[in-house]
Amino acid sequence: MRNEPISLFHDAAASARDLPLTDSVALQRLIAEVRQCDASGIADTTLYNRTYHRHNR
Amino acid sequence: MTKPEDDARQLDTVLLKVASRCNLDCSYCYVYHMGDSAWRDQPKQMSDAVLDAVARRLADQYALQAAPFSVVLHGGEPLLLGAAKLERFCARLRDALPHPCGIHIQTNGALLGDPVIDVLVRYDVGISVSIDGPQRVHDRFRVGHRGKGSYSRVRAGIENVTARADARPLLAGVLAVIDPESDPAEVYAALKALGAPGLDILPRDGNWDTLPFGKSAPGTTEYGQWLEGFLDSYLSDPEPPRVRLLDDMLRLVLGGRSIKEGVGTTDYGILVIEPDGTVDKNDTLKVAGAGEDRFGERWSVLTDSFDQILDSPAFADYYRQQRPSAAACHACPDLGICGGGMVAHRWSQTRGYDNPTIFCADQRHLIAKMRQLAEAALPHAA
Numbered sequence: 001m002r003n004e005p006i007s008l009f010h011d012a013a014a015s016a017r018d019l020p021l022t023d024s025v026a027l028q029r030l031i032a033e034v035r036q037c038d039a040s041g042i043a044d045t046t047l048y049n050r051t052y053h054r055h056n057r
Numbered sequence: 058m059t060k061p062e063d064d065a066r067q068l069d070t071v072l073l074k075v076a077s078r079c080n081l082d083c084s085y086c087y088v089y090h091m092g093d094s095a096w097r098d099q100p101k102q103m104s105d106a107v108l109d110a111v112a113r114r115l116a117d118q119y120a121l122q123a124a125p126f127s128v129v130l131h132g133g134e135p136l137l138l139g140a141a142k143l144e145r146f147c148a149r150l151r152d153a154l155p156h157p158c159g160i161h162i163q164t165n166g167a168l169l170g171d172p173v174i175d176v177l178v179r180y181d182v183g184i185s186v187s188i189d190g191p192q193r194v195h196d197r198f199r200v201g202h203r204g205k206g207s208y209s210r211v212r213a214g215i216e217n218v219t220a221r222a223d224a225r226p227l228l229a230g231v232l233a234v235i236d237p238e239s240d241p242a243e244v245y246a247a248l249k250a251l252g253a254p255g256l257d258i259l260p261r262d263g264n265w266d267t268l269p270f271g272k273s274a275p276g277t278t279e280y281g282q283w284l285e286g287f288l289d290s291y292l293s294d295p296e297p298p299r300v301r302l303l304d305d306m307l308r309l310v311l312g313g314r315s316i317k318e319g320v321g322t323t324d325y326g327i328l329v330i331e332p333d334g335t336v337d338k339n340d341t342l343k344v345a346g347a348g349e350d351r352f353g354e355r356w357s358v359l360t361d362s363f364d365q366i367l368d369s370p371a372f373a374d375y376y377r378q379q380r381p382s383a384a385a386c387h388a389c390p391d392l393g394i395c396g397g398g399m400v401a402h403r404w405s406q407t408r409g410y411d412n413p414t415i416f417c418a419d420q421r422h423l424i425a426k427m428r429q430l431a432e433a434a435l436p437h438a439a
Binding site for chain 1: 295296
């Protein structure tokens with residue numbers, strides 16, 4: 001049984017190695033998707049089901 | 058799939074436990090090694106009669122709710138059915154649930170040979186394989202009943218799928234359970250090399266009373282740091298596959314929507330059907346304690362409709378439980394991303410589920426990194 005208070009982390013200080021990641025293919029892909037597709041339903045259940053089920057353990 | 062304010066409850070994902078036993082004996086398995094022995098009371102496999110009732114009930118529910126849902130053949134190891142029985146099950150399910158309903162299988166991959174792959178192709182069954190990374194990492198925990206690592210068999214199974222042009226599109230992804238003592242860059246490279254279009258990663262199960270493997274205290278960030286390393290590998294990759302957990306969290310950070318349980322604040326209608334036809338809650342609740350995945354009332358597909366179950370107060374309670382109740386969560390600026398994590402990971406004996414996830418510190422560590430990257434990346438976006 002544990003009742004310790006939860007410590008919350010706020011260590012978001014940037015490191016130099018982070019900078020190139022901002023141009024990353026994966027991140028830019030997601031930015032484009034959110035901008036272009038989210039409003040038209042990229043989270044659509046059918047689309048998602050077709051590719052990867054929601055619960056996998 | 059509904060937002061919290063929406064009272065409409067629909068089936069979203071059905072886990073069909075077609076086999077209660079497994080050909081592997083992974084030491085961390087939440088089914089067999091987390092203190093719940095309910096699997097011993099189940100038949101080894103679902104019968105054709107129960108499957109027939111499942112198909113009829115699901116077809117009725119599909120007609121009622123109109124929205125498509127996903128059925129996942131699960132276990133134990135679902136491929137223990139063998140090719141002939143698998144064919145009967147898939148044929149019956151596909152007949153009851155035409156496209157766009159999804160039929161999937163979550164398998165350990167060791168039995169993925171041509172006869173079962175033929176069946177999966179015939180009925181358009183999406184395949185997800187559990188594999189933890191390179192052989193040394195995988196074989197540490199994913200072992201057979203005599204303790205021997207399963208990597209070679211699993212990898213061969215995946216290669217049997219990817220070698221076939223007709224089966225390759227069915228491989229939705231590979232799923233790894235995190236060993237926080239492993240090198241995340243090495244795990245990323247090994248998973249990507251398998252050739253699946255998507256990867257997913259899961260933390261080891263645990264709660265506030267039984268800490269997850271490798272986590273030394275609730276406030277430490279072993280998993281957060283491992284995930285940060287995995288994120289670095291992913292974002293540095295010039296030809297990245299999809300990484301479902303990270304994509305989902307990043308989408309939310311960027312102002313989009315999530316599509317996976319345990320992330321964000323969208324609710325999902327997930328039910329489990331046991332081999333004897335009993336209907337249970339999300340089986341991951343076993344992590345909180347024996348029987349935590351059971352409804353107070355014992356429903357069965359043999360006697361009860363899904364409409365009746367979805368409309369019950371017990372289901373409403375279970376559905377609401379997805380939203381975290383802890384005051385710390387409601388005051389947290391990251392709630393919209395983390396969503397309180399998996400319900401099972403919030404458990405403590407003294408407070409029930411009224412806690413943040415045991416991975417709270419890890420989640421906040423990772424989200425802080427994602428927010429920082431997103432803020433820097435948005436000006437670069439085309």
